[in-house]
Amino acid sequence: MEPVTGRRITYDARGLAEPDADVPHVSEIQNGKAVFDAGPLSIRQINLELRDLIYEQGIRDVTVQNPGAKHSLGVGILQRCRITFEGSLGYFGVGLIDGPEVQINGRVGWSVAENMMSGVVVIEKVAGSLAGAAIRGGDLVVKGNVGARTGIDQKGGTIIALGDAGSMTGFMMQRGRIVICGDAGPGLGDSMYDGTIYVAGTVKALGIDCIPGGWTDADTELLERKFRIYGLGTPPAFQKFVCGKVLYNYDNLEPSERKLVIH
Amino acid sequence: MCGIAGIIHRDADADVGSEMTRMLQSMKHRGPDSSGYALFGPPTDLVVMRFKLADANDPRDFDFKERLERHRQEVESRLSKIGASVDRVESETEYAYRATVRYEGDLKALADYVEDVPGCEVLSLGHSLEIVKDLGDAQEVSDLYGLDGFRGTHAIGHVRMATESDVDISGAHPYWAYPFSDVAVVHNGQLTNYFQWKRRLERSGHRFQSECDSEIIAVYLAEKMAEGSGLKDAMQQSLEDLDGVFTYMAVTEDSLGVAKDEMAAKPLVLYESDELVAMASEEIAIRAVLDHEIDTYDPYERQVLVWSR
Numbered sequence: 001m002e003p004v005t006g007r008r009i010t011y012d013a014r015g016l017a018e019p020d021a022d023v024p025h026v027s028e029i030q031n032g033k034a035v036f037d038a039g040p041l042s043i044r045q046i047n048l049e050l051r052d053l054i055y056e057q058g059i060r061d062v063t064v065q066n067p068g069a070k071h072s073l074g075v076g077i078l079q080r081c082r083i084t085f086e087g088s089l090g091y092f093g094v095g096l097i098d099g100p101e102v103q104i105n106g107r108v109g110w111s112v113a114e115n116m117m118s119g120v121v122v123i124e125k126v127a128g129s130l131a132g133a134a135i136r137g138g139d140l141v142v143k144g145n146v147g148a149r150t151g152i153d154q155k156g157g158t159i160i161a162l163g164d165a166g167s168m169t170g171f172m173m174q175r176g177r178i179v180i181c182g183d184a185g186p187g188l189g190d191s192m193y194d195g196t197i198y199v200a201g202t203v204k205a206l207g208i209d210c211i212p213g214g215w216t217d218a219d220t221e222l223l224e225r226k227f228r229i230y231g232l233g234t235p236p237a238f239q240k241f242v243c244g245k246v247l248y249n250y251d252n253l254e255p256s257e258r259k260l261v262i263h
Numbered sequence: 264m265c266g267i268a269g270i271i272h273r274d275a276d277a278d279v280g281s282e283m284t285r286m287l288q289s290m291k292h293r294g295p296d297s298s299g300y301a302l303f304g305p306p307t308d309l310v311v312m313r314f315k316l317a318d319a320n321d322p323r324d325f326d327f328k329e330r331l332e333r334h335r336q337e338v339e340s341r342l343s344k345i346g347a348s349v350d351r352v353e354s355e356t357e358y359a360y361r362a363t364v365r366y367e368g369d370l371k372a373l374a375d376y377v378e379d380v381p382g383c384e385v386l387s388l389g390h391s392l393e394i395v396k397d398l399g400d401a402q403e404v405s406d407l408y409g410l411d412g413f414r415g416t417h418a419i420g421h422v423r424m425a426t427e428s429d430v431d432i433s434g435a436h437p438y439w440a441y442p443f444s445d446v447a448v449v450h451n452g453q454l455t456n457y458f459q460w461k462r463r464l465e466r467s468g469h470r471f472q473s474e475c476d477s478e479i480i481a482v483y484l485a486e487k488m489a490e491g492s493g494l495k496d497a498m499q500q501s502l503e504d505l506d507g508v509f510t511y512m513a514v515t516e517d518s519l520g521v522a523k524d525e526m527a528a529k530p531l532v533l534y535e536s537d538e539l540v541a542m543a544s545e546e547i548a549i550r551a552v553l554d555h556e557i558d559t560y561d562p563y564e565r566q567v568l569v570w571s572r
């Protein structure tokens with residue numbers, strides 16, 4: 001007699017977590033510099049190797065070969081050091097960092113450098129959406145295009161893209177600078193609270209409460225300095241955009257006071 | 264979340280079954296509930312019909328097998344009655360079948376007549392399209408249906424994390440664009456005007472087999488193409504008509520297309536070379552079939568891209 005049941009499917013919802021992974025200890029270390037091949041390693045193993053080199057062995061220059069577009073590599077490094085990825089990263093690469101100088105000789109997926117506190121991230125090719133989301137400080141330089149919602153919720157620091165930017169760039173940004181050398185998609189600076197956006201190309205449409213800003217010498221000085229630091233040549237002519245500060249959150253009343261207003 | 268993938272070889276045939284399995288399996292974390300394939304093999308004069316008579320997780324009562332056998336015979340009988348000459352009916356699991364028939368008539372009439380058999384759902388109809396979908400990850404589905412040896416020109420696939428409709432085969436992607444031959448869709452996202460479009464399309468005579476919003480896209484494209492639109496035009500128009508957040512892929516017998524909504528809220532990574540075009544929700548899926556360093560990019564909002572062989 002057949003069992004009264006259908007086909008049962010089971011799966012491991014923990015995905016790639018690997019809570020029991022060990023440090024693989026696969027790096028070659030010479031003159032204070034470490035190199036390892038990430039190709040055969042899992043995400044967890046790569047991050048464990050990085051952390052072991054930087055925190056336990058005191059290495060300040062690490063090269064990661066063959067990252068293979070894996071996700072979440074190099075996250076949470078809170079130490080001044082230099083990390084070079086020889087290849088592309090997947091989503092959430094080098095997020096939550098405070099201090100490292102990161103060179104990525106490839107492209108990155110969504111949310112690179114999310115929540116960076118300080119440091120430098122330079123990407124040689126393109127970046128997906130949400131590049132530099134919610135960064136508090138540091139510089140993020142992308143030498144190609146960036147995707148939608150670049151610099152969303154940005155609270156400080158500078159994002160520079162040498163190519164185009166997708167829709168809603170600077171959405172709800174609160175401080176810091178976004179520099180787009182190409183064109184910007186629709187909804188630029190939508191609902192921004194503060195900060196500055198520079199665009200050299202065309203802007204498809206400004207977002208709500210984003211308006212052209214007046215140019216000052218400080219803008220010129222900032223752009224020339226950043227371009228000089230990263231060897232980007234002479235800055236092109238930019239338009240400047242800032243917050244118009246006319247949205248509801250810029251009135252002078254506290255929410256409790258607003259209730260008392262009688263029209 | 265869900266993950267979608269597509270690949271089209273510009274000239275040669277390839278092992279698209281095993282390629283799609285590797286792409287989908289690398290994105291298992293995006294959707295472990297079910298996996299599905301729309302595979303395009305060499306075109307044939309015969310019509311290939313994939314259908315199921317029960318779901319993978321239906322309760323097996325005591326006459327389950329006998330009932331399915333009766334229904335399978337009824338499907339064959341109805342195919343003959345409607346004028347189709349049955350070449351072969353193969354059973355791939357205890358509930359899913361692959362039939363090849365010689366048939367020149369109206370595919371909608373055929374599908375409607377066959378689906379009138381209790382429990383029957385036509386998963387795909389076409390001269391080269393074959394939709395295979397079931398519960399579990401891609402490797403499980405591939406093993407179950409023997410997809411590793413499937414050679415063809417292009418394919419799309421989907422791994423599903425069920426959100427709003429049931430975990431069953433009917434809720435799994437890809438969706439065949441009933442009743443249009445050789446058209447299928449996979450989708451990542453949510454459509455917010457789903458019920459509005461469902462009612463509108465049902466009034467036009469289309470049928471829906473699931474409660475999944477993604478099925479709308481397939482039927483929507485089918486209707487547009489039946490009215491004379493090409494694939495790219497139909498996809499372009501969908502950006503105006505469909506609300507919500509989405510990235511979807513559509514395939515026909517010789518084309519593969521992708522569309523992104525105006526907010527670009529769902530991911531897609533693209534790779535193009537002289538030999539092939541591959542795309543997926545995550546780059547690791549593309550790298551699962553290309554073992555060398557590659558340059559990829561993300562399409563922007565409101566982009567519709569179509570590649571044809």
